[in-house]
Amino acid sequence: MTPRFNPGQRVRVLDKVTVGHVRTPRYIRGKRGVVERICGEFRKPEELAYGRYDGEREPLYRVRFAQREVWPDYAGAPEDTLDVEIYEHWLEKSEDKR
Amino acid sequence: MSGHHDLGGTQADAPVPRGQHAILPWEMRVDALMQLLSDPKRPGGALISVDELRRGIESLSPDEYRLLGYYERWLQSLIAVMAEKGVIERAALERRVAEVERAHEQEHARRGER
Numbered sequence: 722m723t724p725r726f727n728p729g730q731r732v733r734v735l736d737k738v739t740v741g742h743v744r745t746p747r748y749i750r751g752k753r754g755v756v757e758r759i760c761g762e763f764r765k766p767e768e769l770a771y772g773r774y775d776g777e778r779e780p781l782y783r784v785r786f787a788q789r790e791v792w793p794d795y796a797g798a799p800e801d802t803l804d805v806e807i808y809e810h811w812l813e814k815s816e817d818k819r
Numbered sequence: 820m821s822g823h824h825d826l827g828g829t830q831a832d833a834p835v836p837r838g839q840h841a842i843l844p845w846e847m848r849v850d851a852l853m854q855l856l857s858d859p860k861r862p863g864g865a866l867i868s869v870d871e872l873r874r875g876i877e878s879l880s881p882d883e884y885r886l887l888g889y890y891e892r893w894l895q896s897l898i899a900v901m902a903e904k905g906v907i908e909r910a911a912l913e914r915r916v917a918e919v920e921r922a923h924e925q926e927h928a929r930r931g932e933r
Contacts, residue, residue, distance in 0.1 A: 742874035748828035769870035772904070792828070 722762060724780040725809055730756045732784060733815035734807060742770035745811045753815045754786035760806055780809045823881040846890040852897060867900050875899045 736751035762778035875896025
């Protein structure tokens with residue numbers, strides 16, 4: 722699968738309501754960050770969680786977020802960041818310069 | 820909305836202990852059980868994926884999740900997924916646990932520890 726995003730590109734984590742197992746924690750949903758690297762291709766946790774071991778592989782990205790974007794009341798240095806690994810189907814392009 | 824296990828960013832009821840603690844022999848056995856069952860090289864292929872283990876853990880009720888320790892949650896999930904796949908039968912497991920408990924009690928009684 723050709724990755725939809727490249728390092729340096731701005732992305733937004735989808736803010737989806739989910740049932741069952743997912744690997745996208747609640748606190749990062751809806752947040753905007755920058756693709757730091759492509760980690761490789763992996764099968765979807767949502768399918769693996771129900772015993773489907775032969776699903777299609779998709780890109781996994783390491784996305785870098787400003788701590789102030791993740792935690793609105795963050796009191797640390799403004800340059801502090803947080804990296805979270807997120808599957809492609811959880812990301813969309815973000816034009817927003819935040 | 821998300822599962823009750825998804826605690827990142829929420830307020831803890833009490834300070835989170837940061838110290839290390841010894842890993843008990845039974846905990847290592849639960850870990851080994853997971854390694855063996857999830858090994859794709861085992862005859863017949865893997866019987867469980869890490870994500871299935873997580874799904875089993877996340878399916879615990881909020882009370883169970885809160886009360887059980889880390890490897891207790893793993894064990895409950897391993898039992899649930901193996902029972903779901905027909906690898907083990909829950910009733911047979913419960914019978915065996917009862918046998919072991921009885922044998923343990925008898926052993927204690929014989930040694931006069933009870």
